[in-house]
Amino acid sequence: MKATLIIKNIDNLITLKGENKARVKEELKDIGLIKNGIIALNKDKILYVGEGELPSDITLDESTIILDGTGKTVTPGLVDSHTHLVHGGSRENELAMKLKGIPYLDILAAGGGIHSTVKATKNASFEELYNQAKKSLNTMLSFGVTTVEAKSGYGIDDFETEIKQLEVAKHLNEDHPVDIISTFMGAHAIPNAYKDNSDEFVDIIINDMIPKVAQKKLAKFCDVFCEEGVFTIEQSKKILLAAREYGMGLKLHADEIKPLGGAELAAEIGCISADHLIAASDNGIKEMAKNGVIANLLPGTSFNLQTGNFAKARKMIEEGVPVSLSTDYNPGSCPTENIQLIMSFGALIMKLTPEEIITSVTINGAASLGLEEKIGSLESGKQGDLVIFDSPNLEYILYHFGINHVDKVVKKGEIVYTKEK
Ligand SMILES: O=C(O)CC1=NCN=C1
C-alpha cells in the first residue's frame, strides 16, 4: 500500500493505542509511547504506526510527503469536546464586575451573562456568526484541535436564533478542516418571558424545539444547564429524556456552581458526559463511575470565574470515572480557545499526570462525543488526525505553559496548519 504522508524519527510518538473506549484507572497509565517512532498515512487513514523503519509492504513515491520528527512529539489530534463556539459579541464588560467579586449567577440573574450573549447572537447575521466562529476555529486548530463540539444555547426562546447557531456550525463543519459535532442547548437559560413559569418554556423545548432540531438533523447531542436559578433537576431530566426519544445523545452542565445533584442525574439517565462537576458530591462521583459517565472537566472556567474551586479530578480518577478535559470556550465563563493552557491547568491545578492529561484530550474526549472508533488514537485504520508538537516530550508541553507548542497539524492526512517560523 502506498503512503501519502510519512513522519519518521519521531522522538516521542504518543499513540494512545488500546481499546476504543474512554480509559479509566490503570488504563490511563499506558499512552502507547513509541520512541524513535514512525507513522505512515494513506490519504485520510492511518496505514502504519511503529518504531524505526517502515515494513517493506508500504511503498512510497515522489508524491509522498516525508516529515522529520527529530526533536518532536506526535500525538493524536486533540478533541475539544465542550465549547459554545458559535456566538455573537463578547462580554469583556463583565471583567470589572468579576473583579469586584460579583458572582456569575448574580450577573445572569440581573439580565447579563448568557442573556447578553443571547441579544448579541440574535442581532448578529449568519455571516457575522460564521466569521466570528471561523476565527476561533482557526485558533483552536492552531493549538492542535482537530475535532470540536459546538453547542447552541444563545437563542433560548428565540428558536430561529438557536437554528441559526446550529446552521452556522453545520456549514463550518462542511467548509473547515476541523470536524464539528453539534449539541442543541436551547435549555441554556430561563428566558425573561418565562421567569415566573419556566415549566412552560420546558414544554416548548420538549414539544416544539427538540422535534424540529431532530427532524433537521442539526444536533447529535442535547445539553441542559442544570443549575440554581436555571433548570432544576426535574426539568433537566424531562428535557433530556425527551431528547433521547428523538435519538440525541445526552450531556449535562452538572454541579457547575451549586451541588444540585447533576452528577447523580447524569448517572441515573445515562448521559454520555456530565460537564463542569466543580460542586459534584462524592456520591455523584461514585454513581458516575458505576455508570461509565464521562466527567468532562473545564478548569479554565474555574480559573476564569475566580471561585477558587476546581472539580475533584484526582478523586474522580481514583473512583474510576473516565475523565476528559475541554476549554468550555464561551464569551462569558471561559473566553479562551487555548486547549494547551487547559492541559497545563489539568497538571498544575488539578494534579493530573501527563498521561492522564493527554488521554483526556484525545481518546477520552473522542469517547465523550461517541467518536472513539474513529479518532482519539493513532492506530492503523483510524482517521489520520495528528499533531506534531515542537517539543522534546509530553511533559515539556504541560510545563512550559501559556504558549503554543504546535509545529504542524494533520487532518484526514492533509497538513492543514504549519506554525509560522
Ligand atoms: O456563560 C456562558 O455564556 C456559557 C455558560 N453556560 C453555562 N455556564 C457558562
Ligand SMILES: [Zn+2]
Ligand atoms: Zn459550557
